Amino acid sequence: MPVLGTHRTLLRRAAGGCAAILTLALACACGSSQSTTSAEQAHPSPSMTLSAGPSASAGASAGASTGASASASASASTSASTSATGAGAGASAGASASPSRPISSNSSSSSGSPSSPGFSLSPSAPASSAPVAPATTAAAPVPAKDAPGSSIAYSTASGGHTVALTFDDGPGPATSQVLALLAQYHVKATFCEIGTQAHDNPALVKQILADGHRLCDHTVHHPQPMHTLPHDKQAYEIDAAKDMITTAGGPGAQVSWFRAPGGDFSADNRQIAVQAGLRPLGWTVDTRDWSKPGVPAIIANVKKELRPGGIILMHDGGGDRSQTVAALKQLLPWLVQQGYTFDFPAS
Numbered sequence: 372m373p374v375l376g377t378h379r380t381l382l383r384r385a386a387g388g389c390a391a392i393l394t395l396a397l398a399c400a401c402g403s404s405q406s407t408t409s410a411e412q413a414h415p416s417p418s419m420t421l422s423a424g425p426s427a428s429a430g431a432s433a434g435a436s437t438g439a440s441a442s443a444s445a446s447a448s449t450s451a452s453t454s455a456t457g458a459g460a461g462a463s464a465g466a467s468a469s470p471s472r473p474i475s476s477n478s479s480s481s482s483g484s485p486s487s488p489g490f491s492l493s494p495s496a497p498a499s500s501a502p503v504a505p506a507t508t509a510a511a512p513v514p515a516k517d518a519p520g521s522s523i524a525y526s527t528a529s530g531g532h533t534v535a536l537t538f539d540d541g542p543g544p545a546t547s548q549v550l551a552l553l554a555q556y557h558v559k560a561t562f563c564e565i566g567t568q569a570h571d572n573p574a575l576v577k578q579i580l581a582d583g584h585r586l587c588d589h590t591v592h593h594p595q596p597m598h599t600l601p602h603d604k605q606a607y608e609i610d611a612a613k614d615m616i617t618t619a620g621g622p623g624a625q626v627s628w629f630r631a632p633g634g635d636f637s638a639d640n641r642q643i644a645v646q647a648g649l650r651p652l653g654w655t656v657d658t659r660d661w662s663k664p665g666v667p668a669i670i671a672n673v674k675k676e677l678r679p680g681g682i683i684l685m686h687d688g689g690g691d692r693s694q695t696v697a698a699l700k701q702l703l704p705w706l707v708q709q710g711y712t713f714d715f716p717a718s
């Protein structure tokens with residue numbers, strides 16, 4: 372069980388999670404820092420209820436992933452909810468021991484990311500060190516305002532020694548390289564796509580589906596911050612993106628999750644997502660690849676933060692992703708060597 376200090380570490384770490392600020396009005400890079408006060412975090416925190424959910428979506432193994440359904444393990448998917456206190460840093464069902472996660476000291480980032488079709492990115496400010504609420508040892512109740520099923524998924528569908536790879540901000544120029552590597556290792560992943568990017572690259576969306584991967588809604592324009600937008604605009608960002616992605620994917624295309632840009636979840640946008648049939652999707656490992664910290668740093672983040680059942684955040688869009696591709700080339704065989712099989716997030 373994590374201790375209080377761990378929670379504080381987590382929250383601070385989460386504050387530096389994903390991201391970037393668009394140099395255009397839109398834009399992206401997950402993992403952006405959250406400087407606002409009411410936004411939720413894509414990483415687990417004591418204020419949120421974690422749930423692996425009852426779903427048993429595919430347990431695609433590295434050796435023979437077929438996308439076939441797998442029954443949920445008791446540790447991962449049968450409990451309706453687990454308190455953040457109990458879930459800990461690994462956040463995933465199945466994670467057990469003492470996940471102490473040091474505060475990241477490299478949360479600031481360089482600016483001037485190269486532009487990509489549709490938008491360009493400029494990673495944002497350092498993580499906030501604002502005070503956090505004290506951890507509690509009691510199970511965190513689900514807030515009354517939360518819609519059923521709107522809790523953020525922080526674990527794989529099957530739990531156990533699995534991992535879910537997620538790629539945000541595409542489809543883009545790096546998507547084909549990512550797909551080729553995933554195919555080489557027979558790995559299935561989840562792609563959190565920006566609506567306009569999907570609209571502009573329908574062939575890539577179709578290829579993602581043809582390869583057995585799954586889709587996640589990452590809004591139309593990747594607004595940051597998202598939770599401060601009026602309700603109607605947030606609803607548009609989620610609903611229209613879902614339509615754009617499914618249209619790009621072709622007949623039968625499905626979108627199963629919603630990931631807020633920069634992990635900027637709120638009760639409001641989570642409820643909008645649930646009404647659209649989408650499960651809010653967080654992550655437990657921020658590779659910080661969007662900040663282009665170097666391939667060794669990306670790999671080190673994974674080795675440091677990954678726990679069984681975890682969800683890894685990477686990016687196939689939003690700028691030059693050559694470091695991401697190079698890191699993935701090393702991470703995939705490492706994950707296989709560590710005995711991980713590849714799963715989709717809880718849905």
Ligand SMILES: [Zn+2]
Binds near residue numbers: 539
């Ligand atoms: Zn993003």
